[in-house]
């Protein structure tokens with residue numbers, strides 16, 4: 001649940017997924033594409049050969065009409081199997097998750113294992129996975145052997161989460177994914193936090209503020 005202190009509210013958002021599916025690339029593009037009131041540098045913590053060893057963090061924020069400062073801390077986990085302890089630590093207290101799957105047909109098993117580990121780790125850190133805001137992004141749609149969108153949609157038709165198809169490498173689908181997550185997070189917590197009633201923030205204003213849209 002969003003952390004509240006003084007006159008600010010912080011949402012923790014996490015990009016999870018198998019190794020090299022494009023989580024860090026999503027954050028790099030978000031950093032380029034978004035222009036909210038507050039935008040920090042993208043911190044990439046410890047990398048080796050471009051692979052995340054610890055996590056990446058992008059801080060974003062804006063002020064609500066009431067004066068409340070709304071902050072986002074957007075993290076990626078390291079996808080390599082060895083770093084499960086770090087993934088758990090990064091997931092802890094998350095308000096929402098983007099699962100970044102790799103559309104490459106050869107990555108189907110890795111996607112499945114990573115999705116399972118995400119749900120297991122959520123339970124381990126005390127997150128209610130069934131009710132947690134989640135968006136599933138199929139990245140790398142540009143690959144010649146990518147599983148076609150129609151096939152993925154059919155396979156996921158019973159799942160309750162929004163699906164977004166992306167080519168993070170060129171920015172396609174990156175903002176749409178983040179927007180879908182913001183909407184899910186807003187719907188999940190707005191009432192409890194009195195965002196509309198006390199702070200003058202409806203869903204559209206929340207999304208516009210976070211993305212930096214006029």
Ligand SMILES: Nc1nc2c(ncn2[C@@H]2O[C@H](COP(=O)(O)OP(=O)(O)OP(=O)(O)O)[C@@H](O)[C@H]2O)c(=O)[nH]1
Pocket residue numbers: 017018019020021022023024025026050051052053076077078079080139140141142143166167168169170
């Ligand atoms: N073809 C293609 N390559 C991509 C795309 N997005 C990312 N990549 C490439 O995939 C590789 C891995 O991307 P990263 O963003 O570092 O992946 P990651 O999920 O952060 O990887 P870990 O930190 O190891 O978990 C890089 O070479 C990216 O340039 C995409 O949409 N299409």
Ligand SMILES: [Mg+2]
Pocket residue numbers: 023024025050051052076077078079
């Ligand atoms: Mg990474």
